[in-house]
Amino acid sequence: MKTQWNLFLAFFRVGMLGYGGGPASIPLIHKETVETYKWMKDEEFGDILALANTLPGPIATKLAGYIGYRVSGIFGMMSALLATVLPTVVLLIVLLKTLASFKEFDWVKGMTAAVIPVVGMMMAVLTWQFFNKAGKGMGYVATTLLTVLSFIALVLLNVHPGIVIVVLILTAVLIRDNKKRGDK
Numbered sequence: 105m106k107t108q109w110n111l112f113l114a115f116f117r118v119g120m121l122g123y124g125g126g127p128a129s130i131p132l133i134h135k136e137t138v139e140t141y142k143w144m145k146d147e148e149f150g151d152i153l154a155l156a157n158t159l160p161g162p163i164a165t166k167l168a169g170y171i172g173y174r175v176s177g178i179f180g181m182m183s184a185l186l187a188t189v190l191p192t193v194v195l196l197i198v199l200l201k202t203l204a205s206f207k208e209f210d211w212v213k214g215m216t217a218a219v220i221p222v223v224g225m226m227m228a229v230l231t232w233q234f235f236n237k238a239g240k241g242m243g244y245v246a247t248t249l250l251t252v253l254s255f256i257a258l259v260l261l262n263v264h265p266g267i268v269i270v271v272l273i274l275t276a277v278l279i280r281d282n283k284k285r286g287d288k
Contacts, residue, residue, distance in 0.1 A: 107176045110141055112187040115168050119191035126163035128223040131230045133167050143175050150237055158269050164188055 114136035122129030130153065137143045144152070156166040165188055172184025206212050238247040250272070257263040 108179060108183050111172050111175060111180050111183045114141060115172070115184045115187035116191060118164065118168075119188045120195075122164060123219055123223070128226060129164040130167075131226045133164065133171070134230070137171055143171065146237065150234060158273070
C-alpha cells in the first residue's frame with residue numbers, strides 16, 4: 105500500500121508542477137523515479153523515455169503508465185495515471201476559467217511568458233544529460249554527428265519527427281547486426 109501511495113504522490117507532484125506540457129514534465133518524472141524513489145537507474149529511464157517517444161500520445165501519461173506498472177503492476181499503473189491526469193484536469197478547469205476573465209491584464213501575460221524560459225532551461229538540462237549519456241555509450245563523435253543530422257532533418261528540412269526516429273532506430277539495429285556479424 106505504501107508503494108501505491110508513493111507512486112500516487114510522485115506522479116501527483118509531477119502533474120501539479122509540470123507546467124508547460126508533457127515534455128516539461130520529463131525532468132520532474134526523472135527526479136521522482138530515479139533520484140527520489142530510486143525505482144530505476146538513469147540508463148533505464150533513458151531507455152524508457154526513448155521508447156515512449158516512439159509511441160503516440162502524451163509522454164507524461166506513457167511514462168506514468170509504464171513506470172507505475174513496472175513498480176506495482178496494474179494498480180500501480182492506475183495510481184500513477186490517475187495522479188498524472190487528475191491535477192491537469194482540475195487545474196485546467198479552474199485556471200482557464202479564472203485566466204479567461206483576467207486575460208487582458210499585464211500580470212497574466214507576464215506570468216504565462218515567464219514560464220517559457222524556465223521550461224526551456226529544464227529541457228536544455230535534460231538534453232545535455234542525454235547527450236552526455238549517449239556520448240559515453242557510443243562516443244562523442246557519433247553522438248555529435250547524429251545530433252547535427254537530426255537537427256538538419258527536423259529544423260532545416262522539416263522532416264517529420266516520426267520519420268527521424270524510425271530512421272535512427274533502423275540505423276541502430278543495422279549497426280548492432282553488423283557488429284554481431286563481425287564478432288562471429
